[in-house]
Amino acid sequence: MYIGSHIKPIICEMAEKQGHSVMFTPPYHSDLQPIELIWAIIKGEVGKQYDVNTNFNDVLLRLNQPFNNLSNNVVKGCIQKTDSILNNMYVIQYEYTTMYNEIINDEINTTFESSNDEASAENIDTD
Known part of the structure; x- marks a missing residue:
C-alpha cells in the first residue's frame, strides 16, 4: 500500500521532468488502451498465417511484418477510438x-420543507 501511494515509477518521474503528465487508465479496461487495439490488429495478421507446421520462430518472423507495416494513421x-x-x-x-445530485437535492428540500411544515403546525395556537 505505502509503495503504491507514495513512490512513483521511474518512467513517470522521467516524463514529468520533460513536462509531461502521466495518466493511468482504470484496471480491467483494455478498451481504453490503444495498444490493445493495435495488438488485436497484429494478432489478426499473424493468426491468418497459422498452420499446423507453425513454430515459435515462424511466429516471431511473422510478427515483424505487421509491426513494420503499421501506419501512423492506424x-x-x-x-482516437479509445479517446x-x-x-x-x-x-x-x-x-x-x-x-444523482438532483435527486439528493430534491430529497433534502422535501425533507426540509416537510420538517418546516410540521414545525409551523406545532406553533399554531388552537386555544
Whole structure:
C-alpha cells in the first residue's frame, strides 16, 4: 500500500521532468488502451498465417511484418477510438452524477420543507 501511494515509477518521474503528465487508465479496461487495439490488429495478421507446421520462430518472423507495416494513421485511429470511448464514459458519468445530485437535492428540500411544515403546525395556537 505505502509503495503504491507514495513512490512513483521511474518512467513517470522521467516524463514529468520533460513536462509531461502521466495518466493511468482504470484496471480491467483494455478498451481504453490503444495498444490493445493495435495488438488485436497484429494478432489478426499473424493468426491468418497459422498452420499446423507453425513454430515459435515462424511466429516471431511473422510478427515483424505487421509491426513494420503499421501506419501512423492506424495508430492514430486506435488512439482516437479509445479517446472516443473515454469521452462517452465521461459524459455518462457526468449525466449520472448530475441526475444523482438532483435527486439528493430534491430529497433534502422535501425533507426540509416537510420538517418546516410540521414545525409551523406545532406553533399554531388552537386555544
